[in-house]
Amino acid sequence: MGAMGAVLHWGWLLGVALVAPAALPAGGGERRQPEIRRCDHLGPLLAGKGCVLRASPLAVAPTLRTLAVGTPVRVLRRWQSADGNTWLQVKTSAGKYPGFIGNAKRGWVNV
Numbered sequence: 001m002g003a004m005g006a007v008l009h010w011g012w013l014l015g016v017a018l019v020a021p022a023a024l025p026a027g028g029g030e031r032r033q034p035e036i037r038r039c040d041h042l043g044p045l046l047a048g049k050g051c052v053l054r055a056s057p058l059a060v061a062p063t064l065r066t067l068a069v070g071t072p073v074r075v076l077r078r079w080q081s082a083d084g085n086t087w088l089q090v091k092t093s094a095g096k097y098p099g100f101i102g103n104a105k106r107g108w109v110n111v
Contacts, residue, residue: 047068055107057110074091075089085110
């Protein structure tokens with residue numbers, strides 16, 4: 001029994017040593033979490049009538065630009081103010097003169 005037990009013991013140990021590494025990724029486990037991606041099926045939204053791009057999500061914030069009807073905008077984030085208004089931070093393509101303040105690319109819109 002001693003010789004048979006030793007053969008089974010070493011056989012089991014060799015089997016585990018050969019199979020266990022196959023279940024592990026090369027170089028060890030992955031430490032960083034995968035990037036979160038959001039689905040964007042709708043594409044850009046279009047600005048409506050009276051769409052004013054503001055510097056911050058406040059009704060008294062300075063106006064950066066008034067968007068023309070049909071201007072495509074991409075929503076970056078949403079914010080609910082304390083007074084119950086919903087604001088969207090949007091990004092749009094620059095106008096003819098991208099360096100000027102009247103052609104701001106990002107801002108807040110009250111919806």
